[in-house]
Amino acid sequence: MESLQLTYITSYKLSANISTKVCSFRPSRRLSFLHSGHRLRKSFRNGRLTVVRSDLTGNGGEFDGLADGSNSNPDAVEGEEGEEMEKQDVMLGKDRDDSGSVITLHLIPPSGEVAIDSHQDEVVAEPKHEDEGVEEEKIQTKVTYNIVFVTAEAAPYSKTGGLGDVCGSLPVVLAGRGHRVMVVSPRYLNGTSADKNFASAIDLDRRITVHCFGGEQEVAFFHEYKKGVDWVFVDHPSYHRPGNPYGDIHGAFGDNQFRFTLLCHAACEAPLVLPLGGYTYGGKCIFIANDWHAGLVPVLLASKYRPYGTYKDARSILVIHNLGHQGVEPASTYMNLGLPLEWYGAMEWVFPTWARTHALDPGEAVNVLKGAIVTADRILTVSKGYAWEITTVEGGYGLNELLSSRRIVLNGIVNGIDVSEWDPSSDEHIGFHYSADDLSGKAQCKLALQKELGLPIKPECPMIGFIGRLDYQKGIDLIRSGIPELFEDDVQFVMLGSGDPQYEDWMRAAETIYRDKFRGWVGFNIPISHRITAGCDILLMPSRYEPCGLNQLYAMRYGTVPVVHATGGLRDTVENFSPYAGDGSGEGTGWTFSPLTKESMLEALRTAIMTYRDHKSTWEALMRRGMLRDFTWETAAIQYEQVFEWTCNNPPYIP
Ligand SMILES: Nc1ncnc2c1ncn2[C@@H]1O[C@H](COP(=O)(O)OP(=O)(O)O[C@H]2O[C@H](CO)[C@@H](O)[C@H](O)[C@H]2O)[C@@H](O)[C@H]1O
Numbered sequence: 189m190e191s192l193q194l195t196y197i198t199s200y201k202l203s204a205n206i207s208t209k210v211c212s213f214r215p216s217r218r219l220s221f222l223h224s225g226h227r228l229r230k231s232f233r234n235g236r237l238t239v240v241r242s243d244l245t246g247n248g249g250e251f252d253g254l255a256d257g258s259n260s261n262p263d264a265v266e267g268e269e270g271e272e273m274e275k276q277d278v279m280l281g282k283d284r285d286d287s288g289s290v291i292t293l294h295l296i297p298p299s300g301e302v303a304i305d306s307h308q309d310e311v312v313a314e315p316k317h318e319d320e321g322v323e324e325e326k327i328q329t330k331v332t333y334n335i336v337f338v339t340a341e342a343a344p345y346s347k348t349g350g351l352g353d354v355c356g357s358l359p360v361v362l363a364g365r366g367h368r369v370m371v372v373s374p375r376y377l378n379g380t381s382a383d384k385n386f387a388s389a390i391d392l393d394r395r396i397t398v399h400c401f402g403g404e405q406e407v408a409f410f411h412e413y414k415k416g417v418d419w420v421f422v423d424h425p426s427y428h429r430p431g432n433p434y435g436d437i438h439g440a441f442g443d444n445q446f447r448f449t450l451l452c453h454a455a456c457e458a459p460l461v462l463p464l465g466g467y468t469y470g471g472k473c474i475f476i477a478n479d480w481h482a483g484l485v486p487v488l489l490a491s492k493y494r495p496y497g498t499y500k501d502a503r504s505i506l507v508i509h510n511l512g513h514q515g516v517e518p519a520s521t522y523m524n525l526g527l528p529l530e531w532y533g534a535m536e537w538v539f540p541t542w543a544r545t546h547a548l549d550p551g552e553a554v555n556v557l558k559g560a561i562v563t564a565d566r567i568l569t570v571s572k573g574y575a576w577e578i579t580t581v582e583g584g585y586g587l588n589e590l591l592s593s594r595r596i597v598l599n600g601i602v603n604g605i606d607v608s609e610w611d612p613s614s615d616e617h618i619g620f621h622y623s624a625d626d627l628s629g630k631a632q633c634k635l636a637l638q639k640e641l642g643l644p645i646k647p648e649c650p651m652i653g654f655i656g657r658l659d660y661q662k663g664i665d666l667i668r669s670g671i672p673e674l675f676e677d678d679v680q681f682v683m684l685g686s687g688d689p690q691y692e693d694w695m696r697a698a699e700t701i702y703r704d705k706f707r708g709w710v711g712f713n714i715p716i717s718h719r720i721t722a723g724c725d726i727l728l729m730p731s732r733y734e735p736c737g738l739n740q741l742y743a744m745r746y747g748t749v750p751v752v753h754a755t756g757g758l759r760d761t762v763e764n765f766s767p768y769a770g771d772g773s774g775e776g777t778g779w780t781f782s783p784l785t786k787e788s789m790l791e792a793l794r795t796a797i798m799t800y801r802d803h804k805s806t807w808e809a810l811m812r813r814g815m816l817r818d819f820t821w822e823t824a825a826i827q828y829e830q831v832f833e834w835t836c837n838n839p840p841y842i843p
Contacts, residue, residue, distance in 0.1 A: 363416035375421035452484035480515035483560035515556030570736035571757030575600030604821030617718035637723030653724035658687030663730035744814030
């Protein structure tokens with residue numbers, strides 16, 4: 189076996205992105221590599237390498253190179269042939285401005301079947317092509333990374349919403365694809381049965397001292413290796429108190445800036461000091477900082493580590509799950525964060541005049557998410573639509589100009605879902621199982637839900653559900669205003685959620701007013717959320733903004749048709765029903781309404797209800813199309829890997 193170092197340009201117009209891979213093969217073989225969703229077919233003869241890059245439809249470009257790693261005609265790659273490659277590219281899309289100039293590149297989900305390589309550097313024989321007279325081999329290479337997720341929550345250990353779902357499932361899928369993955373989150377103990385979630389995590393007996401908030405804090409690390417992932421829990425007394433990760437019945441904790449500062453400092457030390465499975469992750473890793481709670485990680489890398497040579501090969505990716513929360517505190521708290529004084533500018537945030545409390549208020553603050561946007565090597569958000577929305581005045585929450593300035597490194601990747609936890613054919617939380625081939629179990633789930641909730645048992649009565657945090661973001665006010673008109677019709681509605689006390693109170697009151705039609709379950713209950721998802725016919729999501737949204741994905745998987753506001757990830761994932769498309773058989777997986785008004789929401793709901801009642805076969809086709817959609821994390825993971833590659837091919841970002 190010879191060893192060959194092969195250098196090729198991975199993406200047209202990103203000429204800095206030269207990636208080098210080392211592989212072994214025998215000469216005179218035709219080889220194919222799976223690389224970033226493309227098949228790179230290489231023929232090696234007489235020391236000459238021909239690379240044919242094809243997309244999954246079999247189209248592609250071709251260029252020649254020499255086996256010593258040089259390219260015989262680099263212009264051919266970036267020139268005519270590169271143009272050809274660009275046309276066929278399934279992973280890169282382009283946004284152009286009015287003049288036609290490319291202003292940013294973005295990921296396009298690969299269509300069709302993607303061959304997924306789960307083995308590193310494995311050589312697999314390809315079927316022999318008789319007519320070519322050469323022995324065939326298929327080599328699938330994949331660059332693997334050390335990945336460190338930093339997050340305030342990760343299911344099943346801790347979860348208040350979608351962040352927990354994502355940080356509980358994406359790491360497992362990435363680990364399954366060969367990466368070494370660590371998830372760092374706090375070890376919350378709140379004195380309830382939830383504490384047992386951490387029971388299997390053992391104390392690593394490794395303490396570090398964090399200098400912040402004018403003193404020294406000792407933190408410990410607990411660890412559990414499960415599903416191929418190193419789950420690391422940062423332990424400190426401030427994580428041990430009643431309530432959820434962010435607050436209790438009195439509201440948000442007053443020391444959250446302190447608690448998450450500790451998390452970030454500890455997360456930056458973890459790869460250096462924890463010998464997990466016998467050896468540390470080391471300084472060459474990719475940090476994935478999720479939301480503002482982990483936002484200090486990229487700032488610390490840039491300000492505290494890299495200037496001294498540590499983590500010079502590491503990269504940071506900020507993932508924005510919700511721009512509405514930024515970790516803003518008074519400017520005087522900067523001193524507490526354990527950052528060098530000269531980095532204040534990265535965290536500085538000045539409120540616009542209209543947002544200040546009084547005439548003498550200078551509006552000065554520190555904004556952790558802003559610091560992360562300024563310093564991260566790349567920025568991701570959880571859908572392509574939201575990636576654009578956050579660069580607009582309407583969706584940018586004051587950070588739109590900053591985000592626009594970093595648009596070249598900003599991408600959107602739609603979340604996947606844990607399809608084993610959310611599987612109507614095996615879900616442990618529902619009484620009857622079903623699938624797209626046999627929907628009968630779903631009707632039984634509906635009856636069981638009506639019974640459990642004490643609603644009249646009516647198999648034909650359309651049942652609408654809502655699950656989520658009772659927050660301004662989720663458009664609960666719209667539901668509240670639309671309910672009286674909606675209940676002029678014979679429908680049932682069940683809501684599950686907790687959050688804003690005014691909405692909790694309204695849900696309780698609505699139950700007494702509409703005894704036969706409405707149930708409002710105040711609280712956080714995962715089994716009930718599964719039973720609502722399975723038992724309802726329609727899931728309503730009138731979110732004001734929605735970075736991705738997971739409940740509509742769960743709903744579609746369970747044959748529950750989503751009716752959603754056309755925003756962010758909801759617009760990206762729910763295909764609006766069109767009865768005339770598909771040669772009259774209809775297309776789409778739900779209804780998307782816009783604008784965000786009570787009238788347009790009710791109109792969409794009425795259309796859905798009418799379809800449910802009067803067009804049974806159309807309704808079943810809608811259900812099945814949703815159930816058969818691919819929402820697996822594998823699709824998203826491939827796109828994450830592309831972003832890892834981009835970020836590692838470029839030097840660390842220097843703000
Ligand atoms: N009372 C309750 N009982 C049981 N389960 C409950 C519940 N309330 C919510 N959940 C669960 O929490 C999750 C909520 O996920 P979402 O993505 O819909 O919203 P969230 O706004 O929290 O997440 C943010 O991050 C995610 C992840 O990136 C983005 O999808 C989203 O748009 C963004 O706002 C779902 O699994 C849901 O079932």
